[in-house]
Amino acid sequence: MESDHYIVKTGAKRSGPDASPVECRGGSLCRLPGLDAVDRGFLTRAIELGREGWGRVHPNPMVGAVVARGGVTLAEAPHAEFGGPHAEAAALAALGGRARGATLYSSLEPCAHSGKTPPCAEAIRGAGIARVVYWAAEPGAEEGGGGEWLRRRGVHVVGPCGERADWAAENPAFFHAAAGERPYVALKLAVSMDGCIAPGGGRRAWLTGPEARSEVHRLRAGFDAILVGTRTWKADDPMLTARGAVTPRVPPVPVLLDRRGEADASLRALRSGGGAGAIVATAPGVGGRVEARLGGRGEVVGVPVAGFGLDLAALMAALAARGVGSVFCEGGGILAASLLAGGLVDRVYLFVAPLVVGGGGVAAFPPAPGERPEDVRARFEGWQTRLDPVRFGNDTLIVMDRGG
C-alpha cells in the first residue's frame, strides 16, 4: 500500500486526459470513508476551490461548492470575499434555475442561519437540488445545522465526511476560533537540513529561495497579525506587509515585542501600509515613553513580564481582546522557542532548504530561556502532518499541526 501511496502522491496513477479522473491522492481524501470515486472527485474540487478565498474571506472559513449532474459540472464557485455570497449560493446563482435534480458538493455544511447573506440551505432547497454532499460539519451546528435542515425537507444529504482534524487543517483559524480562547498561532521557520535558521557569527543570509519567500508573503495575507521578536525588528526593520500573490482584504497587523521600550516611529512596520494598526507590546513600566515616541503610529499594549520576557499568553489574550483571531509568527528563534515552550503554537510552517549550515549555526529549535534541553524533546509529541508538503523551487514546505 505504501507503494501506491507514494506513486499517487508523486503523480503516478494520475489520470491522463480521458482516464478515470478521480483517484485518492493519499491526502485527506484518503480519509473520506463511504464516498464513491465521483463524489470524492467533486468534493476534492470543492475543497480546492475554497482555497481561492485565502486572505480574502477570513474570519469566515474558506469554502468551495460544485453543482454537478451525471458526472458533469454545471457550476462551481468559491466563497470569494468576506461579506459576499457563500460558495453554495454563488454556484447556484450562476445556474439560474437549471440546478433542479442536481447534486451540490460543498466543503462545509451549508448554513441554515441568516447572516450577512440569506441561508444557503434555503437557496439549495429552492433551487431543487436533490442531493447534497458536504465535507466539514459547521462548528456549533451539531444539531439543527443546514445538513439536518435539508434532510428534514427531503433532500438526500451526505455529510459530514472525514475527520475533524482534516477540516481544521484546511481552515485552521476558523475551527480554532470555534473552540475559543486565544488567537490561532502559526510559526514560520526556514531551516537548513541540519536544523539551523541562520549561519552563526551574526551573519545574515537567506536560507530559502525567492519562491519560498514569496509564499511567505502569500501566507501572511491569511492572518490577522504578524508577530516578531525584538531582535528581529531591530536587525531587519521588516515592513511586515503581505506583498505576495494575494492582496489581503484586511492587511495583517504588525505586532512587535518590545519589552524594554525601544521602538520608535521610524520603524518600517509602523510606517508601512499596516502601520496604522500596528501593536507594540512592552513591559508595563515603559509603555508611556514608547507611546510618546510613536506619535500615534500604532498602539502600545502593556504586557506583564514572566520569566525571561513578556508573558506571551497574556499578549495573546490582549490580541484576542483586540479582535486578532490569528497570528503568524516569523521569529526570531527565541520568540519561537518561547511560544513553543508555552504551548502557544498551533501550526508550524517549516521551510526546509537543501543546504547545510555546518558548525556554529543558529539552531531552529533551541531550548527556550530557562528551559532544559530535554524539555525540547516533548515539544512536538502528538503533532501531525496532515497537509501534503509543497516544493517551492529548491525548498520544501512542511506544514505540521498540533494534535488533538
Added chain:
Amino acid sequence: MESDHYIVKTGAKRSGPDASPVECRGGSLCRLPGLDAVDRGFLTRAIELGREGWGRVHPNPMVGAVVARGGVTLAEAPHAEFGGPHAEAAALAALGGRARGATLYSSLEPCAHSGKTPPCAEAIRGAGIARVVYWAAEPGAEEGGGGEWLRRRGVHVVGPCGERADWAAENPAFFHAAAGERPYVALKLAVSMDGCIAPGGGRRAWLTGPEARSEVHRLRAGFDAILVGTRTWKADDPMLTARGAVTPRVPPVPVLLDRRGEADASLRALRSGGGAGAIVATAPGVGGRVEARLGGRGEVVGVPVAGFGLDLAALMAALAARGVGSVFCEGGGILAASLLAGGLVDRVYLFVAPLVVGGGGVAAFPPAPGERPEDVRARFEGWQTRLDPVRFGNDTLIVMDRGG
C-alpha cells in the same frame, strides 16, 4: 505566480471529474515548453506509467507509453519487466491494428536498435502511428535515435522535451550510467527537524513512522546494492532485503563495510535472501580471515585504506567492476559524511520526521572524520530539488539531486 504554484501543488486547481483534466503541477511538467495541454497531459501519464517499473526494469530505464487519438486514450503501458516488451511496443500490441493515425506518447525516445526486443521505432511505424511525442532523449542517440529514424520516414515527431536534469531525476541510475564511471549513489537519511538522525547517548529509536519505513523498503528494490557502515551492521544486524510493496526483480546486494575484518557468517545480511551475493569490504590485510569465517557466504573485497577509513571511491570502483550500477546507502552517519565529503553522493532521500531530538542528538550532517566544520557548508552547493516532496504519514520525503 507563487500563489498559483502553491495552489496547484497542494491540489487546488486540480480538475474535478469533468473539468479540464490537464494542468501544470509545478513539477517537471512546468518545464515542458512548446507542448499544449493535451500533449502535456498524455506525456505526464506516460511518465507516471513508467514509474510502475521501479525495481523490475533496471538497469533499463523506467518508461511509459500512451497511444491516443482525439484526446482519448486507446492504450497505455509501462515497460513492466526487464527483458519484456518496451512500453511503446506493449501499448501498440494491446491495440492490434487499431493505432493507425494515432499519436504515441512515450517518456523516452523510442529505440531504433534491436536488443532483447525488436526496435520500437519500427513497431511504431508499422502500426501507422502518425505522430510521436516523447520526453527524454535516449542517451547516446543524439543522432540516429528512434526520433530521427521516425522523422525520416514521415512520422511527425515532437521531442525531446524539457530538461535533461528532469529526465535524470526520473531515471537517475540510468542516466548516470550513460555518463559513466562509478555507480550511482543515493543516500537515505531520516532526520528530526533539528537535524539529528538519533537521540544521543546510544539510545536507538525510530524517528520515522511505519509508512516512511515501508517506503524505504520500496526504494531499496530499485537499487543494485545496499551499503551500510560498520557501526550500523554491528548495532542493528540488518537483513538489508527489500521487504516493501515492490519485490525486486534482482534482490539488491548487501554491501558491508568491515575495515577491521570483524564480519562473520552469522550476520543476517549474509544469511538472508540476498546473502549469496553479499559483499564484505575489508582492508587488504584482513580479507583472508573474514573469507574463512564466511564459509562461502558473500564475497570479500579488499579495499585500500584512505585517511580514516576504507577508500570509498575505490570501493565504488570495485562495485562497478562487479556490475553494481546503483548503491543505496543507509548509514550510518560517519559513512554518510564520508561519502558526501568525497563527492560520491548523487541523491539524498531525506525523510523529515516532525519531532525534535533536543540536546545531545546525533547530527545528520557532521563533518567527515578529519574534515573541518566549515567544509560541510559547501557540501550541497548546486544541489537541486526537482522531484516533489511526498508525505508518508507524519513524515516527509524530500529528494535532492546533485546539480550539473
